[in-house]
Amino acid sequence: MILHEGRPSDPSGRLPREIRTYDFLDRLDIPYQRTDHERADTMEACNVIDAVLNVVICKNLFLCNRQKTAFYLLMMPGGKRFRTRELSAQINSSRLSFAGAEDMLKYLDIEPGAVSIMGLMNDRELRVRLLIDEEILKDEYIGCHPCVCTSSLKLRTSDILNRFLPAVGHSYKTVQLKGE
Numbered sequence: 001m002i003l004h005e006g007r008p009s010d011p012s013g014r015l016p017r018e019i020r021t022y023d024f025l026d027r028l029d030i031p032y033q034r035t036d037h038e039r040a041d042t043m044e045a046c047n048v049i050d051a052v053l054n055v056v057i058c059k060n061l062f063l064c065n066r067q068k069t070a071f072y073l074l075m076m077p078g079g080k081r082f083r084t085r086e087l088s089a090q091i092n093s094s095r096l097s098f099a100g101a102e103d104m105l106k107y108l109d110i111e112p113g114a115v116s117i118m119g120l121m122n123d124r125e126l127r128v129r130l131l132i133d134e135e136i137l138k139d140e141y142i143g144c145h146p147c148v149c150t151s152s153l154k155l156r157t158s159d160i161l162n163r164f165l166p167a168v169g170h171s172y173k174t175v176q177l178k179g180e
Contacts, residue, residue, distance in 0.1 A: 018148045083177070
């Protein structure tokens with residue numbers, strides 16, 4: 001794996017959702033580094049990518065309530081265990097579960113294995129609430145996928161919070177997950 005500055009010089013063979021991600025970041029003048037790799041849909045595969053980017057890739061979970069009337073994108077450290085009960089109490093939403101692939105595609109234009117904060121640029125109706133574990137906010141950089149699981153990005157946390165989120169019309173709620 002090689003670390004690149006910005007978008008790929010040759011977009012051939014790349015999915016339109018990935019190119020739209022680079023276009024969006026470039027329009028916002030948000031700098032990023034990128035590496036291309038084999039499909040990375042496990043935290044173990046992400047650990048190898050972490051070393052190349054020199055950042056910890058976030059664990060991104062796409063969740064919903066039982067009625068599928070509320071959707072959440074949770075960003076948390078990769079090494080933390082997710083406990084539904086712990087999060088449910090903080091957001092006043094019982095019976096949380098993982099949302100299905102069809103909902104990922106519908107709301108974030110992302111497929112399983114590629115869930116990322118970048119998908120919020122596709123949530124024009126603001127149906128997805130962003131939840132960020134407090135530990136993520138302490139890091140200078142965030143690692144994420146550009147809406148595909150065959151590339152990964154390194155972006156400044158401050159650029160995500162102060163430029164990307166306002167541009168996509170989203171805010172976030174900080175949560176404290178013990179993960180024990």
